[in-house]
Amino acid sequence: AQKVTQAQTEISVVEKEDVTLDCVYETRDTTYYLFWYKQPPSGELVFLIRRNSFDEQNEISGRYSWNFQKSTSSFNFTITASQVVDSAVYFCALSEPPGNQFYFGTGTSLTVIP
């Protein structure tokens, strides 16, 4: 079974639209760690956010916000007023203690059209 599911394979939005990328995870551990990484066309993996299972506070960072809901095992990512530079593949990932291994989702390819 997949530990991290990103059901949206590709999304296209017009610049300035808001977009939400979904992430659903599965784990039996009570303590776990969730991440979002961005992979721009250049290929590197850029860290966006980390959230621990015991911290359900949602977070906002500029145009980015994250909604962590343990009740639905989801960790969704919203980009407000999208820009062309947001075009990338976005990966959600789960790690379980002690944290040696990340389980990545299959990624969502976001295209922002000018």
Next chain:
Amino acid sequence: EPEVTQTPSHQVTQMGQEVILRCVPISNHLYFYWYRQILGQKVEFLVSFYNNEISEKSEIFDDQFSVERPDGSNFTLKIRSTKLEDSAMYFCASSPELISTNEKLFFGSGTQLSVL
């Protein structure tokens, strides 16, 4: 900001040949990892390394793979006899502490391996 450095950025090899992918993790980091991403697919864990030994490995990391920290700065992944299905982007990563201590993985830019 310190970076994880990987060389080469692209490597082409013939099937059956040995290949070594090189990484220089961030200097004060203690935990090292290799991940791979087959074209268009998700990023997959290969191996984690701490204190000069493998701490965890996946099913992908079979006897054809090995890792080494030959000196105080480099971290290498060796594939002994490459197969076509080894073609992928290989990412090196490091972290200063275990992820459970509120850290993150710092990834390199990757080495694109093409096996012909």
